[in-house]
Amino acid sequence: MRAAAAALAQLIEGRALPEALARVTDEHRLTGISRSAARDIAYGATRRLGTARALAARLNSRDPAPEVAALQLVGLSELLVPQRRHEAVIVDQLVSAARADAALAPAAAFLNATMRRFLREREALEALVAGETEARWNHPGWWVDRVRQDHPHRWESVLQAAQERPPMTLRVNARKGTVAGYLARLQAAGRAAVAIGPDAVLLEQPCDVQELPGFEQGDVSIQDLAAQMAARLLGASDGERVLDACAAPGGKTAHLLELSDCRLTALDSDATRLDRVRETLARIGREAEVRAGDAADPSGWWDGRPYRRILLDAPCTASGIVRRHPDVRWLRRRSDLATMARRQSEMLAALWGLLEPGGTLLFVTCSVFRAEGEQVIERFCAAQGDAKRLPVLWRWQDETREHRISHLLPQSTLHRDHDGFFYASLLKRP
Numbered sequence: 001m002r003a004a005a006a007a008l009a010q011l012i013e014g015r016a017l018p019e020a021l022a023r024v025t026d027e028h029r030l031t032g033i034s035r036s037a038a039r040d041i042a043y044g045a046t047r048r049l050g051t052a053r054a055l056a057a058r059l060n061s062r063d064p065a066p067e068v069a070a071l072q073l074v075g076l077s078e079l080l081v082p083q084r085r086h087e088a089v090i091v092d093q094l095v096s097a098a099r100a101d102a103a104l105a106p107a108a109a110f111l112n113a114t115m116r117r118f119l120r121e122r123e124a125l126e127a128l129v130a131g132e133t134e135a136r137w138n139h140p141g142w143w144v145d146r147v148r149q150d151h152p153h154r155w156e157s158v159l160q161a162a163q164e165r166p167p168m169t170l171r172v173n174a175r176k177g178t179v180a181g182y183l184a185r186l187q188a189a190g191r192a193a194v195a196i197g198p199d200a201v202l203l204e205q206p207c208d209v210q211e212l213p214g215f216e217q218g219d220v221s222i223q224d225l226a227a228q229m230a231a232r233l234l235g236a237s238d239g240e241r242v243l244d245a246c247a248a249p250g251g252k253t254a255h256l257l258e259l260s261d262c263r264l265t266a267l268d269s270d271a272t273r274l275d276r277v278r279e280t281l282a283r284i285g286r287e288a289e290v291r292a293g294d295a296a297d298p299s300g301w302w303d304g305r306p307y308r309r310i311l312l313d314a315p316c317t318a319s320g321i322v323r324r325h326p327d328v329r330w331l332r333r334r335s336d337l338a339t340m341a342r343r344q345s346e347m348l349a350a351l352w353g354l355l356e357p358g359g360t361l362l363f364v365t366c367s368v369f370r371a372e373g374e375q376v377i378e379r380f381c382a383a384q385g386d387a388k389r390l391p392v393l394w395r396w397q398d399e400t401r402e403h404r405i406s407h408l409l410p411q412s413t414l415h416r417d418h419d420g421f422f423y424a425s426l427l428k429r430p
């Protein structure tokens with residue numbers, strides 16, 4: 001709990017949760033079960049931060065010091081999980097955690113008193129905060145307003161999906177075997193799973209990657225279904241020149257090369273993240289030209305030869321993948337939306353010049369906000385006379401015919417479990 005609270009305090013200060021947890025687990029020398037427990041508690045507290053904060057505001061007569069506040073939020077968050085552990089045990093553990101740290105020990109009595117008051121007055125307190133937007137939805141108020149405005153009929157399910165724990169979805173390497181073959185290997189290893197896409201398998205229970213048959217040999221990778229649609233939708237063929245313009249850490253790069261022998265350039269502005277692309281390519285045994293460069297300024301890296309296909313998986317707020325990265329909602333600012341949309345438009349405009357006439361560009365973001373999808377594409381097509389928007393078609397596993405898709409909102413039904421993504425396919429008129 002102490003380690004989780006230290007990580008949560010860093011998140012509240014603006015640090016990404018995975019990075020905060022890595023630092024804290026090092027400092028506290030956590031390994032094995034205590035490390036996963038700290039991670040679990042910190043992720044839970046992040047998912048319930050809105051409710052816990054609203055409750056703390058009702059319980060406290062003045063603001064505690066940040067490290068005490070974080071421990072209190074962790075305690076409240078743990079108490080909010082229905083019947084996880086006995087409530088008295090949680091309170092005892094929290095108080096012991098405070099006593100074990102010289103800086104927190106003076107706050108032990110305060111923490112004990114506020115937790116016990118919460119348990120005594122729980123119903124009334126929960127009713128009091130239920131009407132507050134951040135407490136109800138565990139997202140910043142501006143984010144809730146924007147989702148509501150963008151998706152008037154689906155906003156509640158979008159916000160609800162963000163609260164759920166993500167499933168583990170695998171991508172079967174089409175060069176190494178079939179989905180049916182991999183399902184049989186999983187079954188033999190005692191793991192239940194179902195097929196949810198042409199290359200996608202959903203595991204009933206997440207597990208460590210090392211436990212997946214053939215992971216090290218590149219037979220399978222971890223990737224959400226919506227992310228797996230990109231390579232299929234780009235539809236590159238053998239021998240075509242293809243640009244993956246925002247490639248790191250290389251999930252879609254690898255998929256593209258599993259599906260065809262295209263001549264691929266994997267570009268990213270972050271040279272460090274490109275090492276992960278190289279590692280992934282080595283694991284699956286495929287090759288690409290891996291380059292560091294700015295997609296919005298091709299003069300620094302382009303060799304002047306046009307591409308037949310371009311995948312622009314543009315940087316965005318990542319609002320569509322918050323069930324996997326629950327910290328993102330607390331780290332973003334309202335102003336990020338306009339900044340991101342502007343960068344996306346700049347990249348799109350710059351990359352259009354690199355596309356061969358008759359070629360296609362697939363624009364992708366993992367966002368639920370229209371500003372980072374539909375609106376970027378509408379503006380671009382209105383200004384770019386030679387751009388024609390093509391229908392994006394997908395056949396879901398539980399259907400026999402194809403459907404037109406563009407903005408996929410997060411969903412977690414059995415055969416359609418995926419994050420939120422936006423897709424637009426643009427043809428450059430010959």
Ligand SMILES: C[S@@+](CC[C@H](N)C(=O)[O-])C[C@H]1O[C@@H](n2cnc3c(N)ncnc32)[C@H](O)[C@@H]1O
Nearest residue numbers: 246247248249250251252268269270294295313
């Ligand atoms: C959504 S992620 C890409 C995920 C990747 N396509 C995959 O499937 O694993 C966006 C990437 O864009 C990169 N990026 C941001 N600004 C960029 C720019 N100006 N030029 C090229 N890459 C950029 C980021 O470093 C980040 O790796």
